[in-house]
Amino acid sequence: MEQNKATGEMGKNEKEETFGLGDAFAFACQRCGKCCQNRGDLIINPKDIFRLARFFGRSMEYIVDKYCDFTIGATSNVPIVRLKTVGKRNACVFLDNKKCFVHKSKPFICALFPLGRDIPRTDGEIGEGEAPAPAYILQPVKCGDSSQLNTVEEWLVDYDVHEEEEFFRLWMRAFRAVMEFMGSVDEKEIGREQMGAIWQVVFVYLYANYDVSLDFMTQFTGNTEGLNKHFAEIARVLGPAEPSEPSEPTDSLPPLV
Numbered sequence: 043m044e045q046n047k048a049t050g051e052m053g054k055n056e057k058e059e060t061f062g063l064g065d066a067f068a069f070a071c072q073r074c075g076k077c078c079q080n081r082g083d084l085i086i087n088p089k090d091i092f093r094l095a096r097f098f099g100r101s102m103e104y105i106v107d108k109y110c111d112f113t114i115g116a117t118s119n120v121p122i123v124r125l126k127t128v129g130k131r132n133a134c135v136f137l138d139n140k141k142c143f144v145h146k147s148k149p150f151i152c153a154l155f156p157l158g159r160d161i162p163r164t165d166g167e168i169g170e171g172e173a174p175a176p177a178y179i180l181q182p183v184k185c186g187d188s189s190q191l192n193t194v195e196e197w198l199v200d201y202d203v204h205e206e207e208e209f210f211r212l213w214m215r216a217f218r219a220v221m222e223f224m225g226s227v228d229e230k231e232i233g234r235e236q237m238g239a240i241w242q243v244v245f246v247y248l249y250a251n252y253d254v255s256l257d258f259m260t261q262f263t264g265n266t267e268g269l270n271k272h273f274a275e276i277a278r279v280l281g282p283a284e285p286s287e288p289s290e291p292t293d294s295l296p297p298l299v
């Protein structure tokens with residue numbers, strides 16, 4: 043099993059068993075809190091930040107400032123947001139005496155654990171109506187035991203799993219589009235200052251331009267459209283890019299950061 047470092051999601055190996063929402067897997071959590079320690083890899087998405095912003099009654103920018111690290115993916119060149127860790131054990135900033143302080147609003151990647159998910163490879167575009175549903179995978183963890191049988195939907199009972207699946211497809215697609223655009227911008231040509239301005243625009247549209255009292259999905263769609271318009275304008279100002287080699291068809295998830 044490999045983690046996609048750009049999105050924090052898990053990819054699957056060919057032979058791993060996959061589950062749909064109604065399929066059952068055996069796992070009981072012993073609530074030891076160990077999966078919330080030694081974590082520098084808790085990459086979160088805008089829907090996670092939105093949920094946390096509602097939980098705290100704050101803006102998404104506040105959540106990123108206070109509880110997250112913001113970085114630029116070394117390969118993707120796209121802004122990435124990770125939960126902060128604290129202390130010698132590198133514990134998640136929300137771990138409170140072995141319990142998750144934001145339990146019912148925790149990031150979806152945490153709610154999934156020990157499951158991971160992937161979108162099966164397809165000829166179609168991710169996010170289009172006919173794209174297949176995500177497949178869930180039980181990661182080979184050493185914790186817990188197999189005394190409890192849960193369907194994937196039961197495991198995620200605090201979440202609207204159908205909306206989460208829809209968002210996951212659209213997020214993968216949006217992330218890949220942003221990554222492709224950022225790959226066409228050469229920092230050596232435009233300079234650090236302009237590059238920083240573009241990262242700022244991408245950050246705001248991806249992670250901050252939301253009113254948490256309104257519907258998330260509507261705003262997410264509006265933000266991706268707004269970002270595309272900005273990209274068209276930036277491309278017009280920067281002039282035509284050098285033609286690049288056509289890219290090979292990729293795996294269902296974007297390449298690593």
Ligand code: SF4
Pocket residue numbers: 070071072073074075076077078155156185186
């Ligand atoms: S998922 Fe595993 S590591 Fe995390 S709290 Fe449960 S038993 Fe502990």
Ligand code: SF4
Pocket residue numbers: 077078081084125134135136137138141142143144145148149152153
């Ligand atoms: S958000 Fe909660 S469940 Fe996720 S790593 Fe932090 S403490 Fe653990």
